[in-house]
Amino acid sequence: MSSLKERRAEFARYKQDVKERGKPFYPHAMFHDTIMALVVVAVIIGLTCIWYFTTSEEPGDAGLLGPRYAEKADPGTISFVPRPDWYFYFLFYLLRIFKWPESVILGTVGIPTILVLLLIALPFVDRRMERRLSRRPIAVIAAALVVASMAVLTWKGATAKENVASEALAEVPQWIEKNKLPAEAEPGAELFAGSGCLNCHVYLGGGAQALGAPDLTDAGAKNRGVEWQIEHLKCPACVNPGSPMPGFAALGDDQLRELAIFLEASKGPGGG
Amino acid sequence: MGAPYRRRHARRRQAEAAMLAPVNWVEERSGLVGGIRYFLFRNVPSDISWAQTLGSAALTAFIVQAVTGVILAMYYKPDPDKAYESIQFITNELTWGWLVRGMHRWGASVFIILLFLHMGRVFLFGAYKYPRELNWLIGVGLLALGMLEGFTGYLLPWDQTSYWATVVGINIQASGPFVGPFLANVLRGGAEIGSETLARFYAIHMLLIPGGLIGLIGLHLYLVMRLGVTSPPWSRKAAGRKRDPEAETRRQGLVEPRSRRGWRSGR
Ligand code: HEM
Numbered sequence: 255m256s257s258l259k260e261r262r263a264e265f266a267r268y269k270q271d272v273k274e275r276g277k278p279f280y281p282h283a284m285f286h287d288t289i290m291a292l293v294v295v296a297v298i299i300g301l302t303c304i305w306y307f308t309t310s311e312e313p314g315d316a317g318l319l320g321p322r323y324a325e326k327a328d329p330g331t332i333s334f335v336p337r338p339d340w341y342f343y344f345l346f347y348l349l350r351i352f353k354w355p356e357s358v359i360l361g362t363v364g365i366p367t368i369l370v371l372l373l374i375a376l377p378f379v380d381r382r383m384e385r386r387l388s389r390r391p392i393a394v395i396a397a398a399l400v401v402a403s404m405a406v407l408t409w410k411g412a413t414a415k416e417n418v419a420s421e422a423l424a425e426v427p428q429w430i431e432k433n434k435l436p437a438e439a440e441p442g443a444e445l446f447a448g449s450g451c452l453n454c455h456v457y458l459g460g461g462a463q464a465l466g467a468p469d470l471t472d473a474g475a476k477n478r479g480v481e482w483q484i485e486h487l488k489c490p491a492c493v494n495p496g497s498p499m500p501g502f503a504a505l506g507d508d509q510l511r512e513l514a515i516f517l518e519a520s521k522g523p524g525g526g
Numbered sequence: 527m528g529a530p531y532r533r534r535h536a537r538r539r540q541a542e543a544a545m546l547a548p549v550n551w552v553e554e555r556s557g558l559v560g561g562i563r564y565f566l567f568r569n570v571p572s573d574i575s576w577a578q579t580l581g582s583a584a585l586t587a588f589i590v591q592a593v594t595g596v597i598l599a600m601y602y603k604p605d606p607d608k609a610y611e612s613i614q615f616i617t618n619e620l621t622w623g624w625l626v627r628g629m630h631r632w633g634a635s636v637f638i639i640l641l642f643l644h645m646g647r648v649f650l651f652g653a654y655k656y657p658r659e660l661n662w663l664i665g666v667g668l669l670a671l672g673m674l675e676g677f678t679g680y681l682l683p684w685d686q687t688s689y690w691a692t693v694v695g696i697n698i699q700a701s702g703p704f705v706g707p708f709l710a711n712v713l714r715g716g717a718e719i720g721s722e723t724l725a726r727f728y729a730i731h732m733l734l735i736p737g738g739l740i741g742l743i744g745l746h747l748y749l750v751m752r753l754g755v756t757s758p759p760w761s762r763k764a765a766g767r768k769r770d771p772e773a774e775t776r777r778q779g780l781v782e783p784r785s786r787r788g789w790r791s792g793r
Contacts, residue, residue: 261656268766272754276569276765283570283578290579291586298590298636302628311618313685319632322617326610327689329718336690339680341638341673349698362698363706373666376649377659385652385759397649450690465694491700498697500690501718 256383264383329504336453336464336500343411344404349465350414358466362498369400414462422447425460432458432523433471435516442516445509454499458523465498472522483514571757571765577651578755580644585743587637594630595732602682604728606721609684634676641669653756661749664742671739678731684724692727693719 256264277283301319308317313325338346345366352361380393387394426443429435435443446452452461456469463469473483482493487510490497502510553559601620603612616623645665648654654662681692696719700710715722757764 258656264766264768265657267768268754271765271767272569272571275572275763277572278567279570280566283574284566286576286579287582290576290583294583294586294636294640295590298587298629298633299625301632301636302625305632306617306624306628311614323610323613323683324685324687327606327684327686329689329720331686336694337687338691338695339676340635341676359701359703363702370666370670373669374663377654377656377662380655383655385655385756387650387759390652393649397646401646465698491697496701498694498701500693500697504718 256381261381261383330506331449336450340408340412344407346464347407347411347414350463353466358498359496361466414464419448422452422460425458429458433520435519439516439519442512442514442519445513446516457520467499470517470520472520474518474520475522478518480511480514480518483517484510487513565751568751570755571763573757573761573763573765574755577647577758580640580647581750584637584640584644585747587633587640588739588743590629590633591637592736594626594633595736597626598630599732604682604724606684606724609682609724613683613685634679638672638676641672645669651756651759658749658753658756661746661753664746664749668739668742668746671735671742675731675735675739678727678735681724681727682731689719692723696723 305317305319306322308319309315309322311322313323314321345361348361348365349358352358380390382390384390423444426440426447429443429447430440446457451457451470454464454467455461456463456471458471484507486493487501487505488503489501490499491501502513505513549559598616601612601616601623603609613627616627618624620626648662648665677692677695681688696710696713699713700707702709713723713726715726754765757766761767
């Protein structure tokens with residue numbers, strides 16, 4: 255750690271050096287800044303053109319960079335992919351790693367908070383004058399680790415498998431067989447398969463796990479009853495405090511009951 | 527040739543004085559011209575180059591966002607029944623609308639990337655150290671606000687992707703400890719995500735956060751001017767470097783060995 259006196263002396267030297275041996279901002283630095291500004295605007299316009307000219311007016315037509323828009327928002331459907339913008343992918347993927355309820359908070363709130371605190375603490379922890387990378391091994395290794403893990407998580411989030419409704423629907427007969435579902439559970443099973451549930455939940459090995467949501471293969475094993483399932487689907491956080499699962503009250507009572515019957519009938523392979 | 531030349535010369539001087547009059551008027555009453563002159567002609571370290579353009583690149587992206595955002599606000603309707611249709615109208619029908627919306631959308635990503643790159647360069651150069659700690663903290667605030675701006679803007683097109691991502695995002699907020707549920711309620715503006723939520727996100731996205739960003743950027747740039755930018759740590763001419771006394775005498779004294787002079791620096 256360098257003393258404040260040393261650091262002040264260094265800054266005084268800096269000011270003097272700049273005054274005596276610096277170069278004027280205009281035109282030298284201004285030249286670089288202007289070129290860079292032009293590059294930035296050109297890249298933005300370039301991306302826009304690729305995006306626009308490879309897509310059509312059709313909602314969801316992905317082109318090279320993603321669609322112009324998806325279908326209009328509809329709280330009453332459940333076939334959706336909850337996907338944030340790319341710079342939140344690393345968080346999004348963290349949610350798949352952690353498990354509800356023990357450690358999800360760690361992923362959703364804990365890790366972002368820790369990252370921000372680290373950034374805030376940095377200039378107060380590292381108080382040496384030394385700026386050469388070869389003399390700052392800890393800082394360099396820590397930064398490399400953070401960058402590498404963010405990059406991996408972002409990549410994983412970007413390529414994470416999404417549930418495809420048609421594939422899941424094709425699985426329904428197998429579910430009925432393996433989980434020995436009664437006939438009245440079939441409409442609910444189809445609803446479940448064709449909807450967004452499998453973007454967070456796993457059922458008999460299918461679907462994608464996110465937000466630490468539980469495997470629903472044996473959702474009915476606790477025998478809490480159809481009414482409980484309906485209450486939970488309507489407002490998950492009312493039944494399981496702190497639940498990040500969205501509420502599905504907008505589906506309407508009939509569909510909710512079908513789903514609930516299906517869930518309650520799922521006792522796991524072998525009938526639970 | 528003498529007389530006409532002198533007359534032309536006098537006329538030019540008059541024209542120049544007329545042109546400068548408003549500038550002088552402003553300068554006398556505000557000192558702004560002097561400020562701009564200071565900004566342009568202040569010295570910066572002789573060894574800075576491309577790495578130090580990332581901050582102004584981020585500023586450029588921010589300006590693109592501000593300009594395109596104002597245009598979008600003229601056509602966008604923050605109402606669940608109209609938002610999606612107004613986005614479709616802007617993208618497909620409005621003249622140049624696709625360009626404006628596309629630049630706003632992709633500009634946001636470019637802005638975030640540039641923030642990270644700029645932060646990375648500040649980190650690698652050790653430029654967060656004394657006396658620039660405060661400017662680093664302001665930067666952390668800018669990064670956080672930038673990402674919040676992305677989160678709130680994402681809902682506005684009101685399509686399935688943006689809607690459900692926001693549902694999950696707000697639910698995550700609600701699962702946070704202590705203030706989590708309260709903040710989620712404030713964002714949502716009710717039990718369900720609906721017109722209240724959209725209005726709130728819109729106000730936050732186009733007034734609250736941009737205001738905060740502009741204020742912080744102003745402070746940030748003021749500090750950059752006041753403290754100056756850091757030389758690359760590996761530079762042999764880094765401003766503020768420790769001198770070994772022998773080289774120092776050589777510099778002050780009579781000989782400066784040729785090999786020590788950068789061929790481009792002119793010094
Ligand atoms: C809206 C966002 C931002 C804008 C417009 C901006 C702009 C600038 C500009 C123009 C400079 C001058 C030198 C350079 O370009 O590298 C600078 C320097 C600096 N920035 Fe930023 N910046 C932003 C965000 C950030 C962030 C996210 C951080 C870090 C957490 C940060 C920390 C710093 C520091 C410490 C300096 C001083 C660097 C030095 O002395 O070499 N800034 N910023």
